[in-house]
Amino acid sequence: MTKLAMFGGAPAVTRGTPQSSWPVVTDQDTEAVLGVMRSGRFTAASAGEQEIRSLEREWAERVGTAHCLAVANGTAALTIALAAAGVGRGYEVIVPALSFVGSALAPLHVGATPVFVDVHPSTFNLSPDHLAAAVSGRTAAVLPVHLHGLPADMDEILAFAGQRGLVVVEDVAQAPGVRYRGRITGSLGDLGALSLNVSKNLPTCGEGGLLTTGDPELADRAELLRQFGERLGGRGERPYVSHAPGWNAKINAIQAAFTRSQLTRFDEQRAVRDRNVTRLLARVAELPGFTAPEVPADREHGWHILRFRVRPEAFGLPESRASVLRAVTVRVMRAEGVPVSRYQTRPLSEQPIFADAGAPSRALDVSVTRAVVQDSFVLQRIHLNPGAGDLLERVAEAFSKVWEHRAVVANMADSHTPDRTPA
Structure with a gap:
């Protein structure tokens, strides 16, 4: 079994791995x-x-x-x-x-x-x-x-x-x-x-x-x-x-x-990006601990942002630990060299401009949105470059390492209290 980078193992994405910037300026x-x-x-x-x-x-x-x-x-x-x-x-x-x-x-x-x-x-x-x-x-x-x-x-x-x-x-x-x-x-x-x-x-x-x-x-x-x-x-x-x-x-x-x-390069870049991202998502979809993005058959996906949800039950954790599991997973993935992050940390209705500053707004039940922002993390920008194929293969390896060490990750999540867990 490979060792997690945060405990001294080699990171999945190493310094020698080509990093893909965006936009590509020619x-x-x-x-x-x-x-x-x-x-x-x-x-x-x-x-x-x-x-x-x-x-x-x-x-x-x-x-x-x-x-x-x-x-x-x-x-x-x-x-x-x-x-x-x-x-x-x-x-x-x-x-x-x-x-x-x-x-x-x-x-x-x-x-x-x-x-x-x-x-x-x-x-x-x-x-x-x-x-x-x-x-x-x-x-x-x-x-x-x-x-x-x-x-x-x-x-x-x-x-x-x-x-x-x-x-x-x-x-x-x-x-x-x-x-x-x-x-x-x-x-x-x-x-x-x-x-x-x-x-x-x-x-x-x-x-x-x-x-x-x-x-x-x-x-x-x-x-x-x-x-x-x-x-x-x-x-x-x-x-x-x-x-x-x-x-x-x-x-x-x-x-x-x-x-x-x-x-002039938009269509070509989109086609390559679609192939690169599809390969990554196919590998992540094989891991029971994560829900990868899916595309309905009647439409395309532009793959601007890749959002992944964690599945606490697959890690042997109750649903109440979803946000903590997400936070621990983010820590582990970053140690593996993958720049995952969060895109939006609360429903729009809970942004200070609406919740605190008194700007006029009205909100219905947004419990699904709240659950999504609590249990998901994203990959941004690095996959946009059409040359990111090899990099995304390393990203897939990082996901696999997290799942391989799911017992360790679950123990970390179970031992953290929410207020001590990194965002």
Whole structure:
């Protein structure tokens, strides 16, 4: 039996193992950025600027929507989408209880109230079963999040929203270009909001976002809200005429050029990533102590984040020790050289902004979300690089070592008290 690294054994991921950074920056990306620097055209207001407009056109064509607007970041895209759809003060927006806080802040930014609903225990996405209980006379929109790269149950969500006249705004931050029943995320709802943050599967060199829609009226209102209520149009001089109380939420041409360059390798990288991750998950799925992500047959997965749940009963522990077992497993895995972490440590409804600061919100029972954040940990970024195949084989070895030493791990978990257990 191999020895755990935390007790003197060799770590599964050694210093000599190639570490995979993200994003992969090539000479092509650098040249794209330098091209903007040489042109002197840095913003959408620059006469003759083409990088931003080209990115918008290329992404709209890829997604299958008539319109795409590039904006400053993913949260700005969500906020503008809600505002363009007429969601504002006095309205409610249904949001999954498990997501990045930006999904819940966007409704606040337009004066609406987020209503938190529980998620499915294996997809981690908003559960359509909870929608009916969340609706009130003030409900205006549903904001499903394609969490970790897996599309939500959009047909069920769209049918529910359509029966009640609700707007559907997709949070596509973690699932760009992913197919759901033959269609691509960002084209499923009334509007889609994508993040181009440097950590995302389709990155820019910092922050950025894309807003997609097939509705010309929504696109027109979103364009006004992006920059001071102005219509730029791309022709002639800037008019300096405001038609709506818009924000300053523009992307710049350097960011657009970088993303356009990344987009040329997007499909190839996705295919390799899918093969690498699928091999890892197949090995983890063989270990009874862990629940690995699964993909329904009717959709793809973008694999932005990999979430694993621990199974206390397989370690001979009661369910009440789930959070402690997760914490001990994280310690053991990190000692093995695997940079596992937690993505969200509480339901959104329990974030201080809602629980303590008094921001308007409403929450249903979110017990599934609470259980998921207590008993799961994640792998982020290192698997995004298409060269991470060998590294992920070592990660699989680390999982195997934990299971091989399950009696030791269980004893550690059983002896810890929750307040002494590392997060």
